[in-house]
Amino acid sequence: MLNYLKIKNLALIANAEVEFASGFNAVTGESGSGKTVLLNTIALLTGKRADKNLLRAGCSRCELAAEITVDAERNPEIVAALEEAGIEFEAGGKITLQLRRTFTATGNRNFLNDTPVTITTLKNLGELLVDVHGASEHHTLIHRSRQLELLDRYGKLKTLKNAYQEKLTALRELEKECDGLLGKLPTPEEAETLQGIVDEISAVNPQENEDETLAARHKLAANSHEILQIIRNSVSALSQSDNSLIDALSGVYRELEQLARLGGSDTGKFLTDLELIRESIESLSDELENYGNTIELDEAGFAELENRLSAIYTLKRHYGPTLESVLNRWHEAQSKLQLFREFAKVKKECDTRLTEARKTMLAAAEELSTARKKAAVKLCKAVSEKLKVLGFEFNVFDMDFTRHEPETNGIDTVDMIFSGNPGLNPAPLRLIASSGEIARVMLAVKAVLADSDAVPVLIFDEIDVNIGGETGLRVGEELASLAKQRQLLCISHLPQVASLAEHHYAVSKHIENEEVFGEITELDQAGRIKEIARMLGGTAAANEHAKALLKKFR
Numbered sequence: 001m002l003n004y005l006k007i008k009n010l011a012l013i014a015n016a017e018v019e020f021a022s023g024f025n026a027v028t029g030e031s032g033s034g035k036t037v038l039l040n041t042i043a044l045l046t047g048k049r050a051d052k053n054l055l056r057a058g059c060s061r062c063e064l065a066a067e068i069t070v071d072a073e074r075n076p077e078i079v080a081a082l083e084e085a086g087i088e089f090e091a092g093g094k095i096t097l098q099l100r101r102t103f104t105a106t107g108n109r110n111f112l113n114d115t116p117v118t119i120t121t122l123k124n125l126g127e128l129l130v131d132v133h134g135a136s137e138h139h140t141l142i143h144r145s146r147q148l149e150l151l152d153r154y155g156k157l158k159t160l161k162n163a164y165q166e167k168l169t170a171l172r173e174l175e176k177e178c179d180g181l182l183g184k185l186p187t188p189e190e191a192e193t194l195q196g197i198v199d200e201i202s203a204v205n206p207q208e209n210e211d212e213t214l215a216a217r218h219k220l221a222a223n224s225h226e227i228l229q230i231i232r233n234s235v236s237a238l239s240q241s242d243n244s245l246i247d248a249l250s251g252v253y254r255e256l257e258q259l260a261r262l263g264g265s266d267t268g269k270f271l272t273d274l275e276l277i278r279e280s281i282e283s284l285s286d287e288l289e290n291y292g293n294t295i296e297l298d299e300a301g302f303a304e305l306e307n308r309l310s311a312i313y314t315l316k317r318h319y320g321p322t323l324e325s326v327l328n329r330w331h332e333a334q335s336k337l338q339l340f341r342e343f344a345k346v347k348k349e350c351d352t353r354l355t356e357a358r359k360t361m362l363a364a365a366e367e368l369s370t371a372r373k374k375a376a377v378k379l380c381k382a383v384s385e386k387l388k389v390l391g392f393e394f395n396v397f398d399m400d401f402t403r404h405e406p407e408t409n410g411i412d413t414v415d416m417i418f419s420g421n422p423g424l425n426p427a428p429l430r431l432i433a434s435s436g437e438i439a440r441v442m443l444a445v446k447a448v449l450a451d452s453d454a455v456p457v458l459i460f461d462e463i464d465v466n467i468g469g470e471t472g473l474r475v476g477e478e479l480a481s482l483a484k485q486r487q488l489l490c491i492s493h494l495p496q497v498a499s500l501a502e503h504h505y506a507v508s509k510h511i512e513n514e515e516v517f518g519e520i521t522e523l524d525q526a527g528r529i530k531e532i533a534r535m536l537g538g539t540a541a542a543n544e545h546a547k548a549l550l551k552k553f554r
Contacts, residue, residue, distance in 0.1 A: 001068065001069045001456055001457065001487045002020050002066060004066065005065070009061060011054055011056060026490050027491045028504070028506055030509075033507045033518065037518060038507070040054060045099045046099070046129060047126045063102050067096060067098055071095075072095050078129065081128060085121045087113055089113060129457060130455065130458075131459070133446045148414050151379060152372070155379070161410070178354060182350065194337050194340075198333050202330075214308055214309050218305055231289070239281065246278060376399040380399055389477070389478055390440045391474055418432060429441065444478075447482055462492065480501075532550065533545070
């Protein structure tokens with residue numbers, strides 16, 4: 001039950017506090033007097049996002065507060081929501097909730113039982129505390145998606161619907177996974193290319209970091225080869241080639257011998273010195289040759305080493321730039337080829353998993369659909385009975401089900417079928433032109449839903465629009481009947497509805513110092529007579545009619 005509202009600086013209201021009673025509360029007033037401020041206040045306190053345009057002109061801060069009492073035993077969902085949000089409350093039969101919001105042009109703060117909360121928390125809890133039904137909802141009732149929502153709500157099918165949606169989500173994720181997996185499978189042409197890559201790299205069979213190891217070995221081997229070549233060249237020049245130094249010295253020696261025979265002086269010394277030089281050269285040649293013999297060189301191994309390096313460098317040019325890149329390309333190509341070879345197996349596994357997931361999802365969809373059809377029978381019967389009370393004595397109200405491919409809301413499309421008069425064939429509600437008829441159907445549906453819900457506060461905003469007379473009276477009586485089970489607030493333009501209320505509040509406005517001020521006042525008996533007379537036309541006859549209405553319904 002909504003105990004009170006406090007409003008400061010919201011639209012026309014500068015400062016107001018209003019206490020509500022249990023049962024049927026009517027709110028009336030001239031058009032534009034500010035009745036919607038009440039709805040906006042409740043909407044803001046139950047999670048509607050604040051709009052800075054709602055601030056009263058010239059004010060920088062708005063403050064709203066409300067107190068709602070709920071029955072813990074009848075509203076376990078509210079208790080669970082409070083516990084989940086970490087809101088402290090006194091356990092017991094009755095739970096009192098204090099809702100408070102302040103907002104400015106730059107931000108807002110929200111509190112629940114003095115605990116700061118988010119807009120989302122207020123909204124989630126608000127859906128359990130207050131149910132608002134407005135004239136603007138009439139047109140939504142013609143939409144089949146909205147009709148399905150109402151059916152699910154009536155049948156309390158949230159658990160079944162959630163279970164179905166979880167299985168549908170699992171199926172779609174699996175489909176995405178399998179599509180991705182099968183999408184990676186190479187074509188036969190791509191497989192042929194991949195096989196070429198695998199064959200080329202496999203022929204070399206490179207090992208991790210092998211290029212670095214071979215390069216180091218090659219450098220050492222290449223230096224040894226150069227050293228031996230230098231030694232060979234040197235030995236050849238000294239003593240082994242046709243033009244070696246030894247050969248040259250032999251020619252010189254023969255010339256000096258000729259010199260000695262010709263009687264040159266001291267020629268013997270020249271021959272001795274030359275012999276020493278020749279011996280030194282031969283000794284140097286021998287030492288170099290011996291040194292060369294100490295250096296090992298496997299020409300065949302060196303050639304093999306160079307060939308190996310060349311093969312690896314070729315792979316790096318094709319698939320590199322690094323050997324690591326080559327190895328990664330090798331393994332990737334092998335994996336894709338393996339997948340290509342196992343295509344049938346992979347596809348079969350995917351098909352099996354998809355079939356099972358689809359079967360599970362469809363079973364959940366069928367279970368939800370069956371539950372909906374059972375709920376629809378009860379809903380249609382209950383709505384039809386309500387419509388009889390609201391003036392459609394010979395009405396037909398039904399729900400037509402059509403099946404479609406599984407979607408988020410299941411496999412069902414529903415269409416409310418209605419006929420308000422005998423002799424008229426039932427037609428989809430969306431094809432009915434009369435807004436008055438739709439308004440009464442909406443009220444009947446909402447009344448039935450209210451019977452099945454545990455929401456403690458019901459608010460009807462001009463649900464009686466476009467109807468009047470005897471029908472208006474029946475609408476009022478239906479609202480009064482609803483108010484026996486829970487608190488009901490009704491913003492109305494119908495005097496019949498206002499007369500049936502147990503408590504009557506009037507919203508008015510006045511101008512003071514060129515400012516507009518709105519007021520909300522609970523009316524006493526005299527005030528009710530005056531307000532209902534205004535609604536009837538404001539004449540003396542209307543005044544008497546108002547008295548008669550109030551006397552009749554009291």
